[in-house]
Amino acid sequence: MTKVPPQNPSTPIGASDARLDSAAFHRNCEPIWSVLSPWLHNKPGNVLEVGSGTGQHVVEFARRSPHLLWWPSDLHPRNLESIEAWRQLAHVQNIEAARRIDLSAPDWGLSDDDSATLSDLTAIFCANVLHISPWQTTEGLMQGAAQRLHPGGRLFIYGPFKQDGQHTAPSNEAFDASLRARDPQWGVRDINDIRDEAHKYNLVLANIAPMPANNMILIFESAQDDSV
Numbered sequence: 340m341t342k343v344p345p346q347n348p349s350t351p352i353g354a355s356d357a358r359l360d361s362a363a364f365h366r367n368c369e370p371i372w373s374v375l376s377p378w379l380h381n382k383p384g385n386v387l388e389v390g391s392g393t394g395q396h397v398v399e400f401a402r403r404s405p406h407l408l409w410w411p412s413d414l415h416p417r418n419l420e421s422i423e424a425w426r427q428l429a430h431v432q433n434i435e436a437a438r439r440i441d442l443s444a445p446d447w448g449l450s451d452d453d454s455a456t457l458s459d460l461t462a463i464f465c466a467n468v469l470h471i472s473p474w475q476t477t478e479g480l481m482q483g484a485a486q487r488l489h490p491g492g493r494l495f496i497y498g499p500f501k502q503d504g505q506h507t508a509p510s511n512e513a514f515d516a517s518l519r520a521r522d523p524q525w526g527v528r529d530i531n532d533i534r535d536e537a538h539k540y541n542l543v544l545a546n547i548a549p550m551p552a553n554n555m556i557l558i559f560e561s562a563q564d565d566s567v
Contacts, residue, residue, distance in 0.1 A: 349361045349362075349392065349393050349421075356424065357420040357421055357423070357424035358393070358394075358421050358424040358425050358428070359392075359393040359394075359417070359418070359421040360393065360395070361392060361393045361395060363467065364393065364395040364396060366551070366552070367466075367497070367550065367551065367552075367554070368395070368396060368399055370550050370551055371396070371466070371497055371550070371556065372399075372400060372403065374495070374548045374550075374556050374558075375400065375462075375464065375495060376403065376404070378462075378493060379404055379407060379461075379462060380404070382406075382407070382461050382462070383406060383407070383461070384407065384408070384459070384460065384461035384489075385407070385408045385409075385410060385456075385457065385459070385460050385461060386400075386404075386407050386408070386409050386410065386460065386461055386462045386463070386464065387409075387410045387412065387457055387460050387462075387463045387464070387487070388400075388409065388410065388411050388412060388463075388464045388465070388466075389412050389440055389442060389463060389464075389465045389468065389480065390412070390413060390414075390465055390466065390467070390468035391411035391412055391413050391418065391422050391437060392413060392418050392421075392422075392466075392467070393418065393421045393422070393425065394411055394418070394421050394422030394423070394424070394425035394426060394437070395425060396464075396466065397409050397411040397422070397426075397434060398425045398426060398429045398431060398434065400464075401429075401431045401433050401434045402429065402431050404433075405432075405433055407433060407461065408433050408434075408435065409433060409434045409435065410434075410435045410438065410457060411426070411434065411435070411437040411438075412437055412438045412439065412440035413437060413439070413440070414439065414440065414441050414442075419437050419439060422437040423436065423437055438453055441479075442468075442472075442476045442479035442480045442483065443472075443473065443475040443476050443478075443479045444479070446483075447479065447483050457487055458486075458487055459487070459489050460487045460488050460489065460492055461488075461489070461492055461493075462488070462492055462493045462494070462495065463484050463487070463488065463492075463493075463494045463495070464495045464497075465480060465494070465495070465496045465497070466496075466497040466498065467497065467498050468480075468496075468498070469496065469498060469528050469533070470498055470499060470515075470518060470525060470526060470527050470528060471518065471525050472524075472525065473524040473525070474524070474528075477528065477532075477533060477536055478536060480494075480496075481533075481536050481537045481539065481540050481542060482540055484540070484542060484559070484561070485540030485541060485542055485561060486540075488542075488561040489561065490561055490562065491560065491561060492560070492561045493545070493558055493559065493560055493561070494537075494542060494558070494559040494560075494561070495556055495557075495558055495559075496533070496556065496557040496558075496559070497550065497554060497555070497556045498527075498554060498555070499511045499514065499515075499527050499553060499554050499555070500527060500528055500529065500530050500533070500555050500557065501527055501528065501529040501530065502529070502530055502531075503529075503530075503531065504529055504531075506527065507553050508553040510553060511527055511553050514527065515527040530544075530547070530555075530557065533557060534557075537559050541561065541562045542559040542560070542561055542562070543559060543560050543561075543562050544557060544558070544559055545558045545559060545560040546558040
C-alpha cells in the first residue's frame with residue numbers, strides 16, 4: 340500500500356530531515372480539497388487517511404478543518420517517518436500520530452485499541468493506492484471501510500481509473516502498462532469493479548468527481564446497518 344507512485348516520486352527534503360516531498364501533492368492538494376471540504380465542513384468526528392505517503396495531504400487538510408480529528412496511516416516505514424516529521428513540524432493539534440495499516444490484513448493489522456478507536460469514522464480518504472497494490476488491497480479497503488464508517492459516512496478514493504473497461508486518456512493507458520510491467524498485480528482499476536466490490540459491503544457509489552491530469556475521486560457512502 341505504497342503512496343509513492345512511479346510517475347510522482349517523493350524526494351527527501353534534506354539529509355537530516357525525515358520529511359519527503361511529493362510533487363503530486365503540490366499539484367492535486369487544492370483540487371482534492373475542493374471536493375472534500377464542502378462535505379466535511381460541518382461534520383464532526385474522526386477522518387482516517389489510508390496510504391498517507393509523505394504526510395503532506397493530511398497535515399494540510401487537518402489545518403483547514405480544526406473541527407475534525409485526522410488519523411494518518413501507511414504501510415511503509417519510510418513513509419511513516421515522513422508523516423511524523425511533517426506532523427511535528429506543522430504543530431497542528433488535530434492530527435494523531437501515524438498508524439501502520441495494511442489494508443489486506445485482517446482488521447487492517449491494527450492493535451485492539453486502535454481498532455476500537457477507529458470504529459466510528461466520519462470519512463476515509465485514500466489517494467493513489469489502489470493502482471499500485473494488489474486487488475486484495477481494494478477488497479480489504481471496502482470491507483474495512485464498511486465496518487468503520489458510521490451510517491452516512493463517506494469513503495473518498497482519488498486516482499486514475501478506467502470507465503467501462505476503457506482508459507480515459509492515452510497517458511493513463513501508458514501508465515497502466517508501466518505499472519503492470521513492474522508488477523502484474525498492479526494496474527489502473529475499473530470503476531465498475533471497484534463499485535461492485537463496494538456494493539458487497541453496502542457502500543454505494545454516490546458521485547464521481549473529475550480531477551486534473553485524468554484523475555477522479557470516487558465517493559462512496561456507507562448505507563450499512565448494524566449487521567455489517
